[in-house]
Amino acid sequence: MEQTIGTQRGLAPTPASRLIGLAQGLLPVVVLAVVLGVIAPMVLSDFRLSLLGKFMCFAMIAIGLDLIWGYTGMLSLGHGVWFGLGGYALAMHMKIVAAQELGDPIPDFMTWSGIHALPFFWKPFVSLPVSLAAVVLVPGILAFCFGLLVFRSRVKGAYFSIITQALALSLSIMIVGKQEWTGGTNGLTSYTSLFGMNLMSPATQHTLYYATVIALLVIYLAAKWIVSSPFGRVMIAIRDDEDRVRFTGYNVGVVKAIVFAISAMFAGVAGALFATQVGIISPADIAIVPSIEFVLLVAVGGRGTLLGPIIGALLVGGARSALSENFPASWQFFYGALFVGAVLLFPAGLVGVVQQQWKRWRGKSSKIATPASMAVSTEEV
Amino acid sequence: MQAHDAILDVQELTVSFDGFTVLNKLSLYVMPGELRFLIGPNGAGKTTLMDVVSGKVRADAGSITFDGSHALNRAAEDERVRMGIGRKFQTPSVFSSLTCFENVEVAAGYRKGLARLMLGRATDVERVMWALERVGLTARAHMVSSDLSHGERQWLEIAMLLVQDPKLLLLDEPVAGMTREERERTGELFQALEGSHSLIVTEHDMDFVRQFSRVVTVLHMGSVLCEGRIEEIQRDERVQAVYLGHARETAGPGA
Numbered sequence: 001m002e003q004t005i006g007t008q009r010g011l012a013p014t015p016a017s018r019l020i021g022l023a024q025g026l027l028p029v030v031v032l033a034v035v036l037g038v039i040a041p042m043v044l045s046d047f048r049l050s051l052l053g054k055f056m057c058f059a060m061i062a063i064g065l066d067l068i069w070g071y072t073g074m075l076s077l078g079h080g081v082w083f084g085l086g087g088y089a090l091a092m093h094m095k096i097v098a099a100q101e102l103g104d105p106i107p108d109f110m111t112w113s114g115i116h117a118l119p120f121f122w123k124p125f126v127s128l129p130v131s132l133a134a135v136v137l138v139p140g141i142l143a144f145c146f147g148l149l150v151f152r153s154r155v156k157g158a159y160f161s162i163i164t165q166a167l168a169l170s171l172s173i174m175i176v177g178k179q180e181w182t183g184g185t186n187g188l189t190s191y192t193s194l195f196g197m198n199l200m201s202p203a204t205q206h207t208l209y210y211a212t213v214i215a216l217l218v219i220y221l222a223a224k225w226i227v228s229s230p231f232g233r234v235m236i237a238i239r240d241d242e243d244r245v246r247f248t249g250y251n252v253g254v255v256k257a258i259v260f261a262i263s264a265m266f267a268g269v270a271g272a273l274f275a276t277q278v279g280i281i282s283p284a285d286i287a288i289v290p291s292i293e294f295v296l297l298v299a300v301g302g303r304g305t306l307l308g309p310i311i312g313a314l315l316v317g318g319a320r321s322a323l324s325e326n327f328p329a330s331w332q333f334f335y336g337a338l339f340v341g342a343v344l345l346f347p348a349g350l351v352g353v354v355q356q357q358w359k360r361w362r363g364k365s366s367k368i369a370t371p372a373s374m375a376v377s378t379e380e381v
Numbered sequence: 382m383q384a385h386d387a388i389l390d391v392q393e394l395t396v397s398f399d400g401f402t403v404l405n406k407l408s409l410y411v412m413p414g415e416l417r418f419l420i421g422p423n424g425a426g427k428t429t430l431m432d433v434v435s436g437k438v439r440a441d442a443g444s445i446t447f448d449g450s451h452a453l454n455r456a457a458e459d460e461r462v463r464m465g466i467g468r469k470f471q472t473p474s475v476f477s478s479l480t481c482f483e484n485v486e487v488a489a490g491y492r493k494g495l496a497r498l499m500l501g502r503a504t505d506v507e508r509v510m511w512a513l514e515r516v517g518l519t520a521r522a523h524m525v526s527s528d529l530s531h532g533e534r535q536w537l538e539i540a541m542l543l544v545q546d547p548k549l550l551l552l553d554e555p556v557a558g559m560t561r562e563e564r565e566r567t568g569e570l571f572q573a574l575e576g577s578h579s580l581i582v583t584e585h586d587m588d589f590v591r592q593f594s595r596v597v598t599v600l601h602m603g604s605v606l607c608e609g610r611i612e613e614i615q616r617d618e619r620v621q622a623v624y625l626g627h628a629r630e631t632a633g634p635g636a
Contacts, residue, residue, distance in 0.1 A: 231501075241476060243437075246457075
């Protein structure tokens with residue numbers, strides 16, 4: 001019997017099965033690349049395409065949230081913070097460029113607030129390479145430090161969620177309050193160019209769209225790589241029983257902080273691409289409400305699936321646009337009902353439901369193949 | 382035998398919860414390669430002693446020295462595991478959504494750097510399969526651990542310890558929920574580990590203790606009552622009194 005099972009189900013980490021795993025991981029990438037990179041630009045208008053680009057940015061955050069929530073079991077209700085830090089990092093650079101093109105030393109809103117020199121923390125963002133690095137590094141490093149502090153004191157569960165939410169609230173309040181440094185409620189907007197390209201031109205917008213498709217695919221593959229590595233098993237182990245992982249010899253706080261930082265870096269990239277495509281980033285995009293909406297994208301798509309968050313982000317985004325165009329006065333009610341309905345009907349999310357059905361079907365077929373060993377698993381499920 | 386040669390040297394350990402003393406100046410030492418059984422009525426402090434040694438509970442007073450030189454009082458749980466102290470919990474705690482293989486794989490990777498784990502070439506497949514084979518779970522390697530029977534889950538947790546090759550194994554009621562045959566095999570496994578590893582086993586099943594024990598330590602109300610071979614222990618009047626319940630009146634609530 002040992003042999004039957006060994007050959008039937010295969011050893012997970014053998015080269016052959018890793019290849020199969022890789023192929024299974026690549027199939028969605030190919031489908032997404034074709035649909036988003038080839039079909040969508042052909043059939044969608046420029047306006048719709050830019051909306052799709054925005055939804056893809058949300059999909060990147062959702063993948064990061066899936067890593068920490070779906071796989072590692074920590075629910076962040078404040079991921080707008082990392083999205084915002086990435087977005088503001090690049091927006092600050094674009095704002096400086098826009099001012100320079102007009103011959104001003106500092107962005108317009110600072111002049112209105114009576115500031116005449118660039119504040120010290122704006123100075124590094126004069127440089128494009130520094131700004132691009134900051135898009136990833138600022139959220140990554142800050143999230144790691146924040147995570148280390150929080151996880152070392154073993155804050156978890158609802159308490160962790162509340163702390164992340166407080167963080168999102170404080171950042172947005174700080175941005176609003178320090179208007180002369182941050183642009184306040186209005187956020188940072190009216191940029192003109194990036195990489196010397198005119199941001200208003202359709203060609204640049206197309207380039208940015210393709211950059212977003214590539215970033216999404218790279219982030220998906222990176223996340224897939226992480227969860228299918230032994231490190232990914234440690235993440236799931238932490239979700240199952242955090243204390244047991246500690247008694248297995250891992251420094252759980254550090255592992256969680258790393259996953260949290262990776263997730264924040266994904267959100268930072270999303271923020272930067274969002275700011276360039278949408279043309280504005282403001283406290284309203286990064287505060288509590290959008291932070292909760294990001295989590296809902298994962299819940300609707302299916303947590304612990306990586307593909308689910310992408311599908312969730314695209315479907316919910318599409319539904320939001322359709323509802324707000326067709327019911328301009330009452331769309332929020334439908335939008336809310338959509339979330340409630342989806343979470344009530346499919347607690348495992350759309351992709352989760354599909355996976356459960358697939359497993360049930362496979363469980364039945366393998367029960368016939370190896371009655372003695374598989375009977376236990378199928379009966380208990 | 383000198384205490385400073387001991388793999389585990391516990392001195393005057395005191396632990397109390399909300400004013401109730403669970404461990405009362407408990408002293409005990411275990412030599413390298415020893416298979417030690419801990420018995421005692423419920424509330425005697427067996428599990429708490431393991432909790433303090435593995436770092437789950439902090440002692441109010443007393444000291445624990447591991448392997449001659451490591452003072453454990455300030456070390457975190459995961460550091461103690463890396464020093465070589467493995468723990469099996471009373472209720473089998475394995476990672477329920479991982480397969481048996483993956484459970485042991487996680488245990489096997491505990492000393493490897495996180496970067497190596499992420500790059501994905503860190504798993505020593507043969508070693509993981511060796512550990513599963515020692516507990517007879519080879520055929521279950523790719524079954525999700527929540528689908529295992531209670532006894533099999535106990536074994537899986539033991540395999541997770543074996544793969545780490547700890548110097549000291551703390552096994553809290555490892556044969557609970559096992560059939561007679563499974564108990565036999567587990568006992569034989571412990572005897573095979575004896576010599577190369579130190580083991581501390583708590584157990585309520587006296588048949589199991591009689592069959593596989595060498596030295597037995599009896600705990601009562603947070604202290605060592607007596608120590609010796611099982612035949613001597615069973616003749617001891619104090620032990621008989623404790624087990625027949627003569628001491629119940631003084632044991633207090635929650636004992």
